Amino acid sequence: MRPQICGVIAEDEPRAIAAAEPLVDLFELRIDLVGQTWPAVARNLTKPWIATNRPRAEGGRWNGGETDRQSELLKALSLGAAIVDVELAAPGLDILVGAVKKKARCLVSHHDFAATPPLEELEKIIERQIAAGADICKVVTAAASLDDNFKLLKLYAKFPGRKIVAFAMGLAGVLSRVLAPLAGAEFAYASLLDGKESAPGQLSAARFDEIYRLLQI
Numbered sequence: 128m129r130p131q132i133c134g135v136i137a138e139d140e141p142r143a144i145a146a147a148e149p150l151v152d153l154f155e156l157r158i159d160l161v162g163q164t165w166p167a168v169a170r171n172l173t174k175p176w177i178a179t180n181r182p183r184a185e186g187g188r189w190n191g192g193e194t195d196r197q198s199e200l201l202k203a204l205s206l207g208a209a210i211v212d213v214e215l216a217a218p219g220l221d222i223l224v225g226a227v228k229k230k231a232r233c234l235v236s237h238h239d240f241a242a243t244p245p246l247e248e249l250e251k252i253i254e255r256q257i258a259a260g261a262d263i264c265k266v267v268t269a270a271a272s273l274d275d276n277f278k279l280l281k282l283y284a285k286f287p288g289r290k291i292v293a294f295a296m297g298l299a300g301v302l303s304r305v306l307a308p309l310a311g312a313e314f315a316y317a318s319l320l321d322g323k324e325s326a327p328g329q330l331s332a333a334r335f336d337e338i339y340r341l342l343q344i
């Protein structure tokens with residue numbers, strides 16, 4: 128099956144969403160980046176979508192309090208979110224995961240914007256995500272070397288049958304972004320357009336399409 132691509136909606140830009148729509152299998156709606164008009168964006172989506180409201184501590188731009196941050200995620204459930212991204216470090220994780228799983232799949236995420244820890248540490252993070260009730264486990268780190276890419280790629284074989292998204296950010300992590308879906312990742316994150324990246328090293332949906340066509344995948 129062709130690698131699944133998740134287009135990251137980082138702005139209320141209907142034309143960018145429309146341009147990427149044929150190239151993506153699902154969207155991620157970044158509530159913390161889109162801002163107050165996010166419900167209107169959600170209502171117009173034509174493919175399954177992930178609701179994400181990233182706190183500053185994990186690289187996001189949510190400016191409000193934690194209670195309001197989580198309330199926005201729960202509001203996404205009533206607007207049809209297929210998946211809700213909940214950070215492993217979120218306060219009241221068990222209650223939030225339980226509330227999400229009543230109506231959607233729960234993706235439990237962990238981000239390290241500084242480095243890529245040893246493989247054993249990455250495995251422990253996924254074990255904690257599974258224990259928290261994750262339907263999808265996500266580990267995203269910062270690559271400083273080629274080896275860092277392989278640490279993330281090795282995670283898929285460590286958890287056969289589990290739904291995982293694991294890759295490294297940064298220019299040094301681009302290899303892991305491209306190979307992750309081939310190693311077993313549920314999907315890859317892509318910007319809607321070139322120049323609209325929401326994280327270091329992120330590729331656009333068109334670029335992924337070009338690469339996978341080139342590789343005849």
Ligand SMILES: O=C1C[C@@](O)(C(=O)O)C[C@@H](O)[C@@H]1O
Pocket residue numbers: 135155157179212236267296316317325326327329
């Ligand atoms: O966790 C991730 C991955 C990401 O940070 C990336 O590196 O593409 C982009 C985010 O929008 C998403 O929530």
